Amino acid sequence: MAESLDIEQTENLDQTENLDQAENLEQTENLEQAENLDLTEDLEANIDEHIAVIEIVNQPKWFPVGMVTELEIYVRCPEGCDLTGGVVLIGDANDQVVVEKNLDLYLGAGIITTGSIPVQLPTEPGEHTWNIIFFPPGEDMFEYSDFDEEAPDTDLVTADSETSDAVEIVDELEITDNNGEVEPIEGEIVEAEAAADDSEPVATDETELAPEALVFNHAIVQAEFTFEAIQHTTGMSVWREMVPVPINTEFELNVGINCIEKCSLLGQAVNIYLEEELVATVTMGEPEAPRFGLYFAKVTLQAPSAVGLYTLDCRMEPVGVELAHAPVESVFTFTTSEKPECWLTVTVLDDKTGKPVEGADVTFKAETGYPARVRVDDAGKAKIQLPWANYRIGAVRVDYRDVDTYVDLIKGQTSHEITMEMNYDPDPMQGMM
Secondary structure (H helix, E strand, O other): HHHHHHHHHHHEEEEEEHHHHHHHHHHHHHHHHHHHHHHHHHHHHHHHEEEEEEEEEEEOEEEEEOOEEEEEEEEEEOOOOOOOOOOOEEEEEOEEEEEEEEEOOEEEOEEEEEEEEEEEEOOEEEEEEEEEEEOOOOOOOHHHHHHHHHHHHHOOOEEEOOOOOEEEEEEOOOEEEOOOOEOOOOOOOOEEEOOOOOOOOOOOOOOOOOOOOOOOOOEEEEEEEEEEEEEEEEEEEEEOOOOEOOOOOOEEEEEEEEOOOOOOOOOOOOEEEEEEEEEEEOOOOOOOEEHHHHEEEEEEEOOOOOOOEEEEEEEEEOOOOOEEEEEEEEEEEEEEEOOEEEEEEEEEEOOOOOOOOOEEEEEEOOOOOOOOEEEOOOOOOOEEEEOOOEEEEEEEEEOEEEEEEEEOOOOOEEEEEEEEEEEEEEOOOOOHH
């Protein structure tokens, strides 16, 4: 009887041990399955988290409206993946595609570039925000105009250019080598296509190319960049000889305008004001200097009836031009004098050679009134009509010593001639040391 009881206890113990072992095995298998599942989920999560970074190199903050500029965009995978075959799309705020560019210039270390691409800028002045969308290799593209509607159904990452790591504006692109050191990219860009012997392309800076990665494990990335489109800058020049205008007489004024971008300003009108009163309007003719795009016209004005100093205000507001141009304004100051009665001719010669001093300026200043200045001609002569008075006359040129003299134009005199000699001195400071 006791022996039978021992057998039953032994059998029960074996069953208990077997049951415990089975439970432990099942728990172990469940734990391993759970761990494998976690590892798989982590791996899949890591694969889904390959988010490329969009980098705009040397992006200016403003552009003239309507111009074509060059942009260059880099796309970088932080995991070092080769994104050759991806597409960059640039679109404006009106759902219009500005640029669509395939990425085929691989620099190594997960960096690929569009290269320099021409971009047509908006024609409207003001601040503009454009989108840059990166489609990874093998990813189907959707219509840019449907971007907002399609985005929720895609692996889309949206970035703000001022706050997110998904877009960077950089002055110099840098890469990290195998030792973790950051170095600027140097050398030439090489295409990512394999060579004829199926060998990997090599960048000339000997940076090791990243190993191949799956091409379907990158999110579609969208980023924004903002710039200002500004009006074209216009300039104006107004000039005439620095000679007093006789009161109550007509005189000519030269007016020129230009656009810094060489746009046509033919037919634009310049309004001329004297003491805030509109006295003339002149229409621009053909360019006087085509190389500089200077459109030119002459206008005839009536001098005031009193001797004095006057200022003309010349203004242009472009009308009917294809692109927006900024208005421009220039002032011109002139003097008036009594009616001239005598022609004065001054001949300027070199005191050693006796030859005319070309390019010399002759100045005329009476005891009252305003000074005048006339440049000599090829014969070294300056001619001016002046009222009867006593004048101080000077001759100046940068590489000659200044000279001056006095001339008294007597009442009833109709003409007078004098000769002035100048001493050549290319280094006037040397004699003073």
